[in-house]
Amino acid sequence: AAKEQGRNRLVHYTAGMETQARERRELEIDLRRGLGNGEFELLYQPQVDIETGAIACYEALVRWNHPTRGTILPGSFIDMAEETGLIVPLGQWVIRAATEAAGRWPDDVRVAVNLSPAQLRDPGLLPCVIQAMASAGLSANRLELEITESVLLEDTEDNLATLHRLRDLGLRISLDDFGTGYSSLNYLRNFPFDKIKIDRCFIEGIEERGDCQAIVSAMITLAEDLGMVITAEGVETVEQLERLRLHGCRQIQGYLVARPLSAALLDAHLGLVNEAMARRAG
Numbered sequence: 001a002a003k004e005q006g007r008n009r010l011v012h013y014t015a016g017m018e019t020q021a022r023e024r025r026e027l028e029i030d031l032r033r034g035l036g037n038g039e040f041e042l043l044y045q046p047q048v049d050i051e052t053g054a055i056a057c058y059e060a061l062v063r064w065n066h067p068t069r070g071t072i073l074p075g076s077f078i079d080m081a082e083e084t085g086l087i088v089p090l091g092q093w094v095i096r097a098a099t100e101a102a103g104r105w106p107d108d109v110r111v112a113v114n115l116s117p118a119q120l121r122d123p124g125l126l127p128c129v130i131q132a133m134a135s136a137g138l139s140a141n142r143l144e145l146e147i148t149e150s151v152l153l154e155d156t157e158d159n160l161a162t163l164h165r166l167r168d169l170g171l172r173i174s175l176d177d178f179g180t181g182y183s184s185l186n187y188l189r190n191f192p193f194d195k196i197k198i199d200r201c202f203i204e205g206i207e208e209r210g211d212c213q214a215i216v217s218a219m220i221t222l223a224e225d226l227g228m229v230i231t232a233e234g235v236e237t238v239e240q241l242e243r244l245r246l247h248g249c250r251q252i253q254g255y256l257v258a259r260p261l262s263a264a265l266l267d268a269h270l271g272l273v274n275e276a277m278a279r280r281a282g
């Protein structure tokens with residue numbers, strides 16, 4: 001009976017794996033098709049100064065407008081894109097689209113782009129970034145790249161060299177989802193990040209949980225002492241904002257300020273702002 005059970009379990013498991021493999025192959029084909037078909041879109045979510053409310057930067061967040069499945073969030077396809085290498089052409093499209101959009105924004109507003117490990121390993125990354133900035137007329141200090149600790153887990157030497165080259169070009173490098181990976185503190189010693197983003201999981205608990213408060217407070221002090229900007233991710237409530245202010249946090253991002261916005265909405269909004277300023281100046 002045990003053997004029977006084991007076999008059934010094995011059969012079941014294999015069937016599951018086959019389904020999974022087939023679904024992945026289908027997703028890969030679909031992703032390739034969607035890329036050629038212009039089905040990807042960038043939304044932009046602001047990172048703002050707590051004290052002044054000024055927008056420091058907009059983070060580009062990719063969406064897949066699928067013809068039959070509707071809008072698909074990156075959590076459902078970035079890993080697959082990473083595994084199949086499709087993240088490289090997708091990521092290059094993201095860099096071009098984000099720099100082009102930012103080229104239309106006011107000079108003091110930057111754009112942040114998320115980079116996954118395979119993109120950083122791609123020798124085409126630097127030429128792509130340089131070309132995109134040139135054709136958008138965007139200066140290097142207006143482009144931020146957000147990486148996670150996973151980037152520094154493998155191929156550390158090569159990845160660090162690439163990060164240094166990007167930084168030498170004048171780009172800013174942010175450490176995303178800080179506190180969720182491994183040996184975070186060592187990474188802070190290995191690379192001079194411009195910004196640290198406190199992961200949303202710590203912000204979620206900041207009202208009730210003493211441990212979250214202690215960790216957030218320590219992160220803010222640490223970033224300050226290292227001369228890095230700190231941004232709290234996923235701020236949803238005024239109470240969380242007040243806590244962060246109390247701990248000395250300067251910059252926040254989250255639904256409390258704004259959901260990710262379409263480029264068209266953003267252009268319209270920034271246009272209104274420009275017009276209002278022109279009216280006041282004139």
Ligand code: C2E
Nearest residue numbers: 060061062073074075094114115116234235236253254255
């Ligand atoms: P991330 O870079 O940490 O981005 C923050 C995520 O949190 C975004 O999810 C954003 O929509 C969401 N978020 C922002 N504020 C709040 C809030 O107040 N509450 C809650 N619950 N969520 C909030 P999204 O857009 O689904 O992206 C998920 C992840 O996918 C990103 O995490 C990033 O790692 C990755 N990603 C997104 N766009 C790209 C891209 O163009 N390229 C690459 N390589 N990765 C991307």
Ligand code: MG
Nearest residue numbers: 059114146176
């Ligand atoms: Mg990010």
Ligand code: MG
Nearest residue numbers: 176177197233
């Ligand atoms: Mg994050």
Ligand code: MG
Nearest residue numbers: 148176177199
């Ligand atoms: Mg993330």
